[in-house]
Amino acid sequence: MIRFRHLRSSSEIRDQSAEVSLDVNQLIMPVFIVEGESQRNEIPSMKDVFHFSIDEATRQIEINLKKGLRKYLLFGVVDNSLKDNLGTVAYQHKGLISRAIRELKNNFGSEIIIFSDVCLCGYTNHGHCGLISGNTIDNDSTLPLIASMALEHALAGADFVAPSAMMDGQVGAIRNAFIENGLGKMRIMAYSAKYASAFYGPFRDAVDSAPAFGDRKTYQLDYRTIKQGIEEAGADISEGADWVMVKPAHTYLDMIRQIKSNFSNSTLAAYHVSGEYMLLKLAASIGMVDELQAFQEVTTAIKRAGADYIITYYAEKLADSINKN
Helix, strand or coil: CCCCHHHHCCHHHHHHHCCCCCCHHHEEEEEEEECCCCCEEEECCEEEEEEEEHHHHHHHHHHHHCCCCCEEEEEEECCHHHCECCCHHHHCCCCHHHHHHHHHHHHHHHHCEEEEEECCCCCECCCCCCEEECCEEEHHHHHHHHHHHHHHHHHHCCCEEEECCCCCCHHHHHHHHHHHCCCCCCEEEEEEEEECCHHHHHHHHHHCCCCCCCCCCCCCECCCCCHHHHHHHHHHHHHCCCEEEEECCCCCHHHHHHHHHHCCCCEEEEEECHHHHHHHHHHHHCCCCCHHHHHHHHHHHHHHHCCCEEEECCHHHHHHHHHHC
């Protein structure tokens, strides 16, 4: 008989045997930015997640820095009256996210690392991630607009841009725009293996970006595929991505492992998405699971699968827990 139970006989021994642990530095917190002042409003479909005006986001980040949370992924939420079929407000010089980046960098400088989401869906009146041609999403005409949006965020002071539209060639288009404008060292975190998932519902409510027609299955990955996700990551790396990503995360642990195994020298992020977040929150709300323990377990599993960084709506509470230990 080979005995193992002695390795689990006390919390101290279990801690000594642990091979994976969470680190605050590996957490990235999504932040939803809205216009106005003194705006801090809970998102109805995402418990304990808020829409912040720029001033309120600044206050919250100041608090979070004391917890060691330095990394933030910014999403813009604009009024429907500002949206058009080209997503024009996404790449304006004084756009919402560009202003947020400037303000946050003015306040915190290198203390924080800002990732800015680059996609048109939250800024178009049709809710798709690219331009419309007839009833289809036109890949190539979308690329210059995505590049322009990324360039504006870079000029505002973002540390990373994060293209999420799943348009072929988007990383290359952004990298070329950076080089042409003297920003060749600007970093890109690519949403490489982004699957067409049922778990995005609460997020689409948060940014009001549900497609007005059809769905996104013609450009996001089919969840029945493995090889395409690996190839997408490889293509993004070859086009100049500094980091790649798997999204969703806790229902796609196998893809995290696959991509990390295939590109072991590349930095890998994984996004624990809104629907996955709310599954745990709702289960906890009816007493089915202990909330903190459930999030700790799932987030650790994401890291165990191979993620170097984890984008999570639970970042603040995980940071509190990590700091207590």
